[in-house]
Amino acid sequence: MTQHKIEEFLDLLRDHWLKNQDQNLTQLLQKLADAAGCEQPLADIADDTLFYQLKMGETEKSEMIPGIAKDCEEDFKTALLKARGVIE
Template sequence: MAMTQHKIEEFIDLLREHWLKNQDKGLTQLLQRLADEAGCEQALSEISDDTLFYQLKMGETNKDEMIPGIAKDCEEDFKTALLRARGVIE
């Protein structure tokens, strides 16, 4: 339950920031715009929460930028990644 609550709070924070930048839009218009930007063609009611969440989180980043959750685990070279994965180095 705590993870769900955290996700809801993060979604609301992201939505708040986005909505403040687009105050001329109603909530459903804003959500539809996010869905359109994500490339969704189905009706708004058919789009997953994760799609909207991802678009809020990553929509304004450079398309070549790595996803933050993946970037934190990247290593510059394979040897370091292997040693870290085996617990040899921290």
């Protein structure tokens, strides 16, 4: 994991942990894994799964992922022109 990703993960984890102060770290991570639908042991769960759950766990199921939403265009023609570099 890169330094930037570790810092962002810790920031997200801190915010989530402050909301669940009655749990220890292992319980909190297991709760995140369960919410993500993981059935394997905590040690086998990918960092990205926990990262995604921290980032998106409290959003609506229909809400678009922020990384995708920033590139989303309402109009297909505009999206196509941007993709081809005709407009910015």
